[in-house]
Amino acid sequence: MRLVGPRQQTLTSELKVLERMLPLAGAIVLELGCGAADKTRLIAERTNVASITAVEIDPVQHEKNLRTEDLPKVTFKSYGAQKIAEENNSFDAVIMFKSLHHVPQNDMEEALSEIRRVLKPGGYAYISEPVFAGEFNEIMRLFHNEEGVRQQAFDALKKAVENNVLHLEEEYFFKNSIRLPSFEIYLDNVLGVTHTKHELDVPTIAEVKRRFMQHESAEGFVFQIPNRVDLFRKIQS
Secondary structure (H helix, E strand, O other): OOOOOOOOOEEOOHHHHHHOOOOOOOEEEEEOOOOHHHHHHHHHHHOOOOOOOOOEHHHHHHHHHOOOOOOEEEEEEOOOOOOOOOOOOOOOEEEEOOOHHOOHHHHHHHHHHHHHHHEEEEEEEEEEEEEOOHHHHHHOOOOOOOOOHHHHHHHHOOOOOOOOOOEEEEEEEEEEEEEEOHHHHHHHHHHOOOOOOOOOOOHHHHHHHHHHHEEOOOEEEEEEEEEEEEEOOOOOO
16 A cells, blocks of 8 residues: 555546446445535446435534435435444445544544444445645645544544455545635635635645646636545455
């Protein structure tokens, strides 16, 4: 396992990576850290999953998710990954999109053990984490440096493999592209999240804006984000 991938990586969408790596037809899926459920919706509408239990610990976002009425395959719940309130051996797949590094460091090991517990024998865990590299992350470093917590998440995954909690099937690196129409949208989407409180002084906001504006193009403000996906399997019953 390695934290950072090769210099040259495929530019693609996370959904395409997920569909290639994870068998989803008829699957009973648990998604931990679903956020605003954007990817939950894509999976529910564009794949043949049987059902998705979409979990978000942030109470503000969870209340918003509960108002969703057009995703009959999806059930929204709220709890932490370190205390999964589900039965043993009950899911074909567990998915975490960019959420493991948000689990408290002291709880990461327990979260991975919990994932193993709720997976059926032979079930898969798809854990996607952003790699702390590239200009988007360098801008974020100005007010919210996640390099350390992303390293901790990677270390927890390595330990889970070394201790035979989960078996590593594949590690894959790719880049996805994000396009933002304005700095104001960036402020709403990045600084305005409810799960983390960001307080920036005037000079920091000015520097964040200066760096952001350097990426203006005819398509808006475009960034390529490097990612690592680790696909695990529960081998033993």
